[in-house]
Amino acid sequence: MTLAQAILSHKVGRPVRPGELVVVEVDHAMTIDSIVPTVIDRLEELGARPRHPERVSLVYDHVAPAANVNVAEAQKRGRAWARRTGVNFYEVGRGVCHQVLIEEGVARPGALIVGSDSHSTSYGGVGAFGTGMGATDIALAIASGKTWLRVPESVKVTFRGRPRPGVSAKDAALEMVGRLGADGATYMAVEIHLEGGAEEAFGRSERVTLANLAMEAGAKAGIVAPSGEILDLYEVPDWLRAGQDAVYARKLEIDLTALAPRLAAPFYVDNVHGLGDYAGAEVDFVFVGTCTNGRIEDLRAAAEVLRGRRVAPGTRMLVVPASSRVLQRAMEEGVLQTLIEAGATIGTPGCGPCMGRHMGVAASGERVVSTANRNFKGRMGAADAEVFLASPRTAALAAVLGRIPDEEEVAG
Ligand SMILES: CC(C)[C@H](C(=O)O)[C@@H](O)C(=O)O
Numbered sequence: 027m028t029l030a031q032a033i034l035s036h037k038v039g040r041p042v043r044p045g046e047l048v049v050v051e052v053d054h055a056m057t058i059d060s061i062v063p064t065v066i067d068r069l070e071e072l073g074a075r076p077r078h079p080e081r082v083s084l085v086y087d088h089v090a091p092a093a094n095v096n097v098a099e100a101q102k103r104g105r106a107w108a109r110r111t112g113v114n115f116y117e118v119g120r121g122v123c124h125q126v127l128i129e130e131g132v133a134r135p136g137a138l139i140v141g142s143d144s145h146s147t148s149y150g151g152v153g154a155f156g157t158g159m160g161a162t163d164i165a166l167a168i169a170s171g172k173t174w175l176r177v178p179e180s181v182k183v184t185f186r187g188r189p190r191p192g193v194s195a196k197d198a199a200l201e202m203v204g205r206l207g208a209d210g211a212t213y214m215a216v217e218i219h220l221e222g223g224a225e226e227a228f229g230r231s232e233r234v235t236l237a238n239l240a241m242e243a244g245a246k247a248g249i250v251a252p253s254g255e256i257l258d259l260y261e262v263p264d265w266l267r268a269g270q271d272a273v274y275a276r277k278l279e280i281d282l283t284a285l286a287p288r289l290a291a292p293f294y295v296d297n298v299h300g301l302g303d304y305a306g307a308e309v310d311f312v313f314v315g316t317c318t319n320g321r322i323e324d325l326r327a328a329a330e331v332l333r334g335r336r337v338a339p340g341t342r343m344l345v346v347p348a349s350s351r352v353l354q355r356a357m358e359e360g361v362l363q364t365l366i367e368a369g370a371t372i373g374t375p376g377c378g379p380c381m382g383r384h385m386g387v388a389a390s391g392e393r394v395v396s397t398a399n400r401n402f403k404g405r406m407g408a409a410d411a412e413v414f415l416a417s418p419r420t421a422a423l424a425a426v427l428g429r430i431p432d433e434e435e436v437a438g
C-alpha cells in the first residue's frame with residue numbers, strides 16, 4: 027500500500043484501492059477569512075451547525091489585517107459565527123492557516139485534514155493526508171464531520187543525499203515541480219521519500235515546504251514518509267508505512283547532492299531554471315514569507331545572508347513571518363534585529379502580499395523575488411509584474427545585490 031492508501035484504509039477500516047470512492051471521518055476541517063462567508067452561507071442553507079466544533083478551525087490570514095471595509099465586514103461576520111458555534115478561532119496576526127494548524131498540533135502523522143485552501147497539502151510534511159476543497163465541500167465536512175474522496179493513485183518521489191551548501195528544500199521542491207510538471211500529479215498523492223542523508227537534512231520545516239509545493243504539480247495530497255525529526259516530534263502509528271507491495275503511477279528520483287539552486291520564472295511554477303538563466307536581472311521587490319517559506323528556519327537563512335549588509339538601494343524587502351510564534355522566535359534569536367538593521371521591513375504574520383491583495387502589491391513592470399509557491403500572471407499585483415520563486419537564501423541575496431544572484435554567490 028501507498029501512504030495515501032494506508033491513511034484512507036485506516037479511516038475506512040478495510041484496505042482501499044486507488045480509484046475507489048470512500049466516505050471518511052475527517053480529523054479536522056479548516057477554513058479561512060476569505061472563504062468563511064461562503065461556508066457560513068452554505069451551512070445556513072443547510073440549516074446546519076458544526077457537528078464537532080472542536081475539530082474545526084477558522085484562521086484569519088489571507089487579507090489580515092483587513093484591507094478595506096468589505097473585508098472588515100466579512101471578518102466581523104466570521105468572528106461572530108466562530109463565537110456562536112465554538113469552533114477554534116485564530117485572529118489576525120496568529121499566522122498562515124497551515125503553519126497555525128501544524129504549530130497547534132492539529133496536523134500529525136496519519137491525520138486526515140481538509141481545508142478550504144489548496145495548500146492544505148502542507149500537512150503532509152508531518153505525515154498527514156491534507157487536501158484542499160471548495161467552500162461547499164468544506165461546509166459539508168463541517169456539518170457532517172465527514173467527507174468523500176476518490177482514493178488517489180500515487181507518484182513516488184525519492185530525494186537522495188544531502189544538499190550542497192546554499193541548496194535548500196525549496197530548491198528541491200522547485201526541481202520536483204519542474205520535473206513533474208504543473209499537471210503531472212493531478213488528483214494523485216505525491217509520496218515523498220527522503221533517503222541517504224536527506225531524512226536528516228530535511229526536518230519538519232523543510233518537509234512542509236516539499237508537501238506544500240506538491241500542490242503545484244496538481245496533487246490532491248503530498249505526503250512525506252515520516253523519518254528523521256518527525257519520529258522525534260510525533261508518535262507515528264505503526265500502520266503509517268508504505269508497503270513493499272505499493273504500486274505507483276510514476277516514480278521520480280532526485281539526487282540532492284547534485285542539485286543546484288533553482289528559480290521558477292514567470293508565469294508558471296513548473297517553469298524551473300538554474301540561476302544562470304536570469305542572474306544579473308534587476309530586482310525591485312523581495313518577499314520572504316508564506317506557508318512555503320515563512321518559518322523560523324527560513325528567516326534565519328535570510329538573516330544569515332543579510333547580517334552586516336544592507337538591502338540594495340532601489341530594492342525593497344518585506345519579511346512576513348508565517349506565524350506569531352515564528353515572529354516571537356525571530357525576536358528572541360536576534361533574527362529580526364538583523365533583518366531590520368539590513369533595511370528589511372516586517373509585516374503582520376499571515377499570507378502577506380502572497381496573493382497580491384494587500385500589504386505590498388507589485389507595480390507594472392516590477393520584478394519580484396518571492397519565497398512563495400505561485401508566480402502566475404497578476405499573482406502579486408500588476409499583470410505584468412514578474413514573480414520569480416526562490417529559496418529564502420536566494421531571495422535575501424537578491425535583496426542585498428539588487429539583482430538575481432548567480433549560482434556561486436548562492437553557494438557562497
Ligand atoms: C485564497 C485561497 C483559497 C487560495 C488557495 O486555495 O490556495 C490562496 O491561499 C492561494 O494561495 O492562492
Ligand code: SF4
Pocket residue numbers: 088122123143145316317318376377380381398399
Ligand atoms: S501564504 Fe500564500 S500560498 Fe500560503 S495559504 Fe496564504 S495565500 Fe495561499
